[in-house]
């Protein structure tokens with residue numbers, strides 16, 4: 001006997017995308033739905049027995065009529081294809097009775113784990129044999145602070161395949177530091193319970209944390225901002241009687257975020273040249289990544305550039321965006337020029353009879369002279385409590401000196417003289 005399922009999490013339908021303009025907002029919201037629809041298509045075409053959704057399917061605060069209608073339609077499609085749905089709510093879509101979503105009348109193929117106490121649902125084949133047991137628990141409120149994984153029972157039907165379904169923060173996962181500590185647990189909570197696979201949600205970064213048992217975050221279904229780069233989707237999992245497990249990641253998002261930097265703009269002395277250098281560099285990066293779907297790009301421009309001044313004009317940036325988005329066939333482009341500097345050579349200003357030269361030589365000295373450095377900054381530093389730790393203070397102060405010689409030249413020399 002074999003059990004096949006699709007594991008997804010953190011769909012976040014109805015994210016408001018409030019800081020985006022209306023066109024971009026529409027693109028992102030439609031794309032989330034499209035990604036979910038592709039997941040349903042995959043579950044149907046791969047003849048999955050079940051779709052497992054590990055929470056944050058939507059946002060209770062903003063659940064719209066359109067999304068409610070969309071979800072019911074997609075769940076019904078799964079029902080018609082004999083795919084069961086197991087859905088364990090998370091902190092964004094908790095199941096508590098006061099939330100609007102708790103009144104949704106799901107089709108009969110959908111099981112929602114509404115309680116934080118785990119519940120075991122057997123899936124049987126036509127002969128009545130247990131194919132798998134899905135054990136799930138849901139968040140009832142939006143700030144679950146308890147370790148729910150610990151409450152999961154041991155696999156008691158010895159022959160059956162057990163799968164856990166839970167929205168939780170597992171300590172030590174790749175996204176640990178960036179996510180709220182809801183339903184916190186550790187990998188140890190999953191061990192020794194006789195489960196084959198833990199279908200997790202909450203962390204937006206994809207990760208197979210362990211293989212015995214499998215503890216898996218599929219990541220969110222689609223990147224929502226430039227911090228969530230690369231292909232996004234769900235895991236298609238097959239588990240056979242002999243305990244062999246096949247796991248395949250499927251990209252489902254119709255678009256991918258990329259976050260790239262260009263720092264070779266020394267030769268960009270006119271608009272044409274600026275475009276050419278950027279296009280070449282970005283094309284190379286995109287080809288190397290070879291990400292599927294349309295690309296949304298955050299582009300950081302860094303380092304010295306003769307056209308430094310031109311970037312203080314917003315209109316110039318808009319025109320550049322227009323040209324590059326077209327040339328690179330991007331669905332969206334934002335440019336961050338904050339780390340550009342004028343093409344300057346601090347050495348040009350050394351050993352001359354002016355204050356900049358004196359400042360540069362002081363900056364040079366305090367790279368090695370601890371006493372002089374402390375003399376220039378005798379005050380207690382905010383947030384720096386160890387008064388006696390001279391070495392630590394010196395180290396910290398020195399870390400602030402990076403790029404200061406450039407800064408000094410930019411501040412003390414008039415634009416035309418650079």
Ligand SMILES: [Mn+2]
Pocket residue numbers: 056090091092167201202203
């Ligand atoms: Mn969450």
